[in-house]
Amino acid sequence: MVRLVSESQERLDSGEMSVGQLCSLGQAMLAMEGPGCVMLEQVMEQIQKQELARWSLTDLLAVYRLLQGNVGEDGKYRDLLNAMHTHAMTVTSRMDPTTVSGLLGALVTLNQTQAMPLVINLCKQAVRHVPHFTDDELTVVLGALMHFGHSDRYFVEAMERYVPTMTFTSHPETVTKVSQFFGRRNILSTTVFDAIAESFVYRADDYNTSQVARQIMALGKLGYLPPNAGDVFRKVETILHSRFSHFQPRTLLNLLHSCTLVERFPVNFVAKVFSSFFLQQLQDHGTGLDRIVLAQLTQLYMTVKLECPFYEGPRLHPKYRVKSFLMSGRSLETPVDLQLYNSVKTGLVDLLGARSFFGSKVLTPYCYTLDVEIKLDEEGFVLPASQTDDVYKRIALCIDGQKRFTANRRQLLGKEAIKQRHLRLLGYEVIQKLL
Secondary structure, eight states: OHHHHHHHHHHHHHTOOOHHHHHHHHHHHHTOOTHHHHHHHHHHHHHHHSOGGGOOHHHHHHHHHHIIIIITGGGTTHHHHHHHHHHHHHHGGGOOHHHHHHHHHHHHHTTOGGGHHHHHHHHHHHHHHGGGSOHHHHHHHHHHHHHHTOOOHHHHHHHHHHGGGTTTTSOHHHHHHHHHHHHHTTOOOHHHHHHHHHHHHHHGGGSOHHHHHHHHHHHHHHTOOOTTHHHHHHHHHHHHHHHGGGSOHHHHHHHHHHHHHTTOOOHHHHHHHTSHHHHHHHHHSTTOSOHHHHHHHHHHHHHHHHHOTTOOSOOOOGGGOOSOSOOSSSOSSOOOOHHHHHHHHHHHHHHHSSGGGSEEEEEOTTSOEEEEEEEEOTTSOEEOTTOOSSOOEEEEEEEEOGGGBOSSSSOBOHHHHHHHHHHHHTTOEEEEEEO
């Protein structure tokens, strides 16, 4: 070890090492303490003195990977990184699949949110490489695009051409990442999801529980049932029967909740979820019983109560139920768009004669928030919003802006579809105002 450090120091002192050699030395020093840390700083000093314009793509990727190895954490070498981002923008068109994937992975690890122009450029270059990425490389690319919240129409089209050719042969995590990417970006591609659903029936036994759950969660998020939905959900039920105890509590809840979003009701497993043992497990794992977990439990309970009247198992204890599904951040409802609401409000005042004849953002006893509620008496006359007696009919006006639909077509997201379904079962006349 002493000899290695001594020889490395001599090479550093000579000042004649290339960028690639400096990166190799830096990677070796990462695993060392004491002298290695000092030498690593010297490596970085010499790298910063190198002229970026002369770096090869291999050099560029090597420095990104060196910084990725905890060297560039806590904002260290920010100026170097920014200079590298600028240089990378000029050479993106020459990058091969390995370089595109490697850079995107490094940008995620280093959380370079200010490098969105580079992310966009890398995504454009990725379009050319979609069929040529290895499974690991494509997994990294998809994860990075989700991390930075970016998708490109041409990238999506390239994926639509490629996915049907890989669902039966690619690594389970890669197939799962494809589902996640389209689900996270709210992109409903029947080509992609039909292909994944077809392979799911045959391959799901080889998937781990997280991969099973994430693929079904994407379907639930987008509110989409593939043509072979019966086979898919029979397979899900089989896996739940055979591997129920293998699921992490939160993963299991996400899976069961996602099933209900597309009207597949896991009644054979709800009793276990509502048990005190499972609820304690939920509380002991990860983030515990946070608001979103309690909201999912509550909506699962409401689903069983409203849509599965034959269910006779245990109920969810009231202390685990929320009063509203609408919350900041991740929510089981999409808040009404204020601009759209104001345009509808003006029209309603003209139509009904006064603002007092309709309620806005009304929280129901069933946890859902109505964009607009209108009350009618038995003869069909509109009642003041404040009136509670002699209400014969309640109208729930849903002001559905683009955020409540999938990004590429006019289909309600799963959480919006279940809301409207439940409101109808609760006796509301649901009217959609599409804007």
